[in-house]
Amino acid sequence: MTTPAVSIQALHKNFGSVQALKGIDLEIEQGEFFGLLGPNGAGKSTLINALAGLTRPTSGSLKIMGHDVITNYLEARRRLGVVPQEVVFDPFFSVREALIFQSGYFGLTKNDLWVDELLDTLRLTDKADANMRSLSGGMKRRVLIAQALVHKPLVVVLDEPTAGVDVELRKSLWRFVQSLHKSGHTIVLTTHYLEEAETLCDRIGIIDHGKLITLESKQELMSRGLGQKLTVSSNSPLPDVPTELQRKIVNASEFQLELRLRREQDSVIDILDQLRAANFQIDDIGVETDSLEDIFVQLTSEQAL
Secondary structure, three states: OOOOOEEEEEEEEEEOOEEEEEEEEEEEOOOOEEEEEOOOOOOHHHHHHHHOOOOOOOEEEEEEOOEEOOOOHHHHHHOEEEEOOOOOOOOOOEHHHHHHHHHHHOOOOOOHHHHHHHHHHOOOHHHOOOEHHHOOHHHHHHHHHHHHHOOOOOEEEEEOOOOOOOHHHHHHHHHHHHHHHHOOOEEEEEOOOHHHHHHHOOEEEEEEOOEEEEEEEHHHHHOOOOOEEEEEEOOOOOOOOOHHHHHHEEEEOOOEEEEEEOOOOOOHHHHHHHHHHOOOOOOEEEEEEOOHHHHHHHHHHHHHO
């Protein structure tokens, strides 16, 4: 049986009376592109900090490639690279010096060839001797990725890696991350750009209020049957919605009606027939399948109830 890239069992973390993590159980297989999603304050950063050894769990265990992050922390950290959400840098070093120093933290004293390759791959070669302070925000984020990869970790955690960067840089970063994944790295991604998770991730876990509320493949999550949105428009004021359809209303105005349909239960044709029977003059319709963002909002909203 293959050792999981990440194994988390019964993980709890308390900050005084605040329970940040409440019994997280999670395994991420080697080679997965895994999405860890959740609203602000859900516990994602606490979980990542625990994996990186930056915070000590109250109880439970965490392993990276089979190595416990507390009892065998050196081996665990050698196999993990974390790209933090915050842009943190040492203002006294050039880009190359920052990467060489980062190599030294892992005992790598002859790492120049790999550093040069990272600089080239991340399009930082012409900035190699520039002071970190002089770089743009996008360039600094590329350096953070290079620092996370300087010791060739098998597991890479990306914590909001494209937050605040422009569209061109976002696309180039994702091309690079996808190439990492294809070369065998396990990728763990947190992002608020849910279209990125929908495009990139194989499996998705959603955490809310310190609990893992769902853990499914992307295909399973997208086929939950949460449904479609039917939009009906008219050039004339719309009459009252039939009673049997009122619970499906998402939004209603004088000239437009939005209804939430269950994919496995509701027929668009049947709904339109009911509306026409209620004297709706329909001039335009639109049908939109739920996105991951729609599903995420519904699941986290249900959790808050």
